[in-house]
Amino acid sequence: MKAAPQAGDQSQLDRPLEVARLASEREPLSAGGPATYPGESPLQRALTIVGRRWKLIASVVLAVGVLTVGIGLFQKRVYTCASSFMPQTGNPQGSALSGVAAQFGLALPLTDPTNSPQFYVDLARSREVLASLVDTPVVTKSGLRTVTWRVDDTYEVKGKTPALRRDAAIRALGSAVRAIPNTKTGVVSLAVTGPDPQFACGVNDRLLGALNTFNLTKRQSRVASERLFVEGRLANEQRDLTVAESNAQEFLRRNRDIRSSPQLVTAYDRLTSSLSLHRQLYNSLSQSLEQLKIEELRNTPVITIVENPEIPVRPDPRGLARRGIMMMIAVGILMVFAVFAQASFPSRGDFSLRKRA
DSSP states (O other), X not given: OOOOOOXXXXXHHHHHHHHHHHHHHHSOBOSSSOOBOTTOOHHHHHHHHHHHHHHHHHHHHHHHHHHHHHHHHTSOOOEEEEEEEEEOOOOHHHHHHHXXXXXXXXXXXXXXXXXXXXXXXXHHTSHHHHHHHHHSOEEEEETTEEEEEOHHHHTTOOOSSHHHHHHHHHHHHHHHEEEXXXXXXXXXXXXXXXXXXXXXXXXXXXXXXXXXXXXXXXXXXXXHHHHHHHHHHHHHHHHHHHHHHHHHHHHHHHOSOOTTOHHHHHHHHHHHHHHHHHHHHHHHHHHHHHHHHHHHHOOOOSEEEEEOOOOOSSOXXXXXXXXXXXXHHHXXXXXXXXXXXXXXXXXXXXXXXXXXX
């Protein structure tokens, strides 16, 4: 009969089994994926993966940066022509009607929203103004040489029909025009970007002229409408004034002495007050009408040029270094997120191995 194993012998027999268990716990589990250890957190697993694959990540990030810079080198250079102007802040027609409105107990706004810098910013990018530049060729002069530019050909827009080509040209020109208002000084900065410096300068100059022409036409049309209104109101007021004068004259003819009767004095004061009011309204309308007639015929510019457009001598910086660095950072962040996602959601093989362990 064999002797029963002693306690010391049993511990010696269990020692190899304990060593094997500890070795299996230290052995990384891998099922077609990166090696991970049981009990590791997702952050630890992600750091382990990054540590094992940092060369691949760095290579991909560097390749993307080099590719971005390389693509930028083959892009066409563009030029930006800048100018600035200040809108006219006066409101002559508004001031002309303010006195008339005050007679009726009304108050007109003291400032005209169409003279604000923001109005010109929106106007410069409006479809009507941009369409006028697209429909008419831009002519530039360089010494004795005259060059004619078409916006659709210069920006190389495409379209199956003339209407689609025109719409694409308007959109391309709208994206190339930048207008920035300065609320403190009231100056509007205008910039036009194009593939040729002369073309950009020509479009900027044409745009300034289009802004002035558009606003001048609208102002004259508005003043003409106000003139027609004041003329009609003046004709009515003239009739009312004639009636008030006739009533006062007829009252005095019938009542030679009104000082002895308080009722007659009150009635006469009422007539004279009405007559005085009609005379004031008539005089105010007459002055407003004359001022509106002058404003309707005025063709002075509604904007003051602060900085004239000049032909740019250098192309715009392409910012290749900045673009390359931004792309490298973006790709690096995406790859790190992918590593964290892989570490946070282990594969099915990892779960089966851990279940068997």
